């Protein structure tokens with residue numbers, strides 16, 4: 001599906017409820033499979049959560065998780081520790097290029113029976129679930145925090161719990177903290193100090209209902225829309241001031257663009273007043289890689305220079321996001337320099353119109369570029385990719401008077 005998008009209105013206002021965080025939802029689904037008396041509210045309606053839920057329900061045979069990185073990593077640990085199960089976990093063409101060796105090596109050292117079906121180090125994986133007895137494992141933590149979270153999620157179900165010693169510079173740390181906080185909220189004891197994580201063994205949990213906060217990465221697109229508008233008042237729910245999601249740093253970052261966030265009950269209101277913005281943005285996004293595309297495109301729309309660092313994980317996500325950003329921002333006339341972990345956008349004074357944006361099977365390419373339609377009409381190719389994290393995205397943009405057809 002190709003969509004033409006435009007929104008010449010300069011003053012925007014809307015009230016929206018955003019779906020639950022896919023990161024929180026996917027952690028809670030794994031926990032619920034291990035401890036069935038956990039109930040979940042405001043579960044994400046994203047494809048990534050739907051595939052994880054279906055995989056847990058199926059529990060055997062060939063399991064296809066499409067593009068869902070967290071589902072791939074969390075299910076690998078879950079099935080490896082599930083005695084008696086036999087599964088093949090596979091995914092999209094891109095998933096077969098996303099590395100998983102560090103997690104598989106750690107699980108194998110814990111006694112897991114996991115084989116690579118095709119290429120060593122990459123999905124698909126053939127897993128025969130076994131009781132894992134080893135209670136301490138080392139794991140390189142500078143490639144993806146999802147490997148760490150995957151082990152933490154099964155830790156409490158192991159006979160002696162699990163100690164994880166992290167090696168290398170830890171990346172995407174807020175996602176590790178999110179996992180710990182969710183475990184603790186459910187009643188599992190654990191700690192994360194320096195490079196050591198410990199999760200206590202837990203047989204049974206008290207019944208509890210855990211509410212998923214709405215997705216802050218999804219909120220990023222509305223921050224961008226507010227920043228690009230002359231004036232905006234966008235109310236989003238359900239969000240909390242003390243969030244488990246690292247991407248809630250958006251509220252601070254977007255102050256540079258003149259967007260103020262106020263918290264009221266379970267909603268946030270993003271307010272942009274005319275005439276307030278920075279001339280240059282410099283951010284280290286090691287802790288919040290998923291908002292890199294959003295911030296880069298906000299800067300492109302506003303003709304602002306932008307230097308983003310800490311982006312070493314972007315090359316192994318849904319696509320090589322650094323290269324994809326360079327390609328697509330370049331089509332508007334922008335000069336973009338990239339290295340392995342950094343993106344530098346030079347101020348772009350005039351934007352080409354009616355550019356066709358490739359989305360590379362990456363939901364965040366489609367959603368990050370959409371706010372540019374406030375400046376020039378654009379076309380987004382394969383626009384349905386948004387369903388990976390935010391199936392209602394285009395519908396919600398229409399609520400903001402975007403012409404989407």
Ligand SMILES: O=C(O)C1=C[C@@H](OP(=O)(O)O)[C@@H](O)[C@H](O)C1
Pocket residue numbers: 022023024070143144145146149171172175289290313
């Ligand atoms: O644990 C999670 O829910 C996630 C962790 C991050 O991945 P990395 O740790 O691979 O950077 C993030 O990019 C991804 O969207 C979700």
Ligand SMILES: C=C(OP(=O)(O)O)C(=O)O
Pocket residue numbers: 067068069070071290317318364389
């Ligand atoms: C990187 C992402 O997801 P995953 O790694 O879970 O596929 C994302 O949603 O931006």
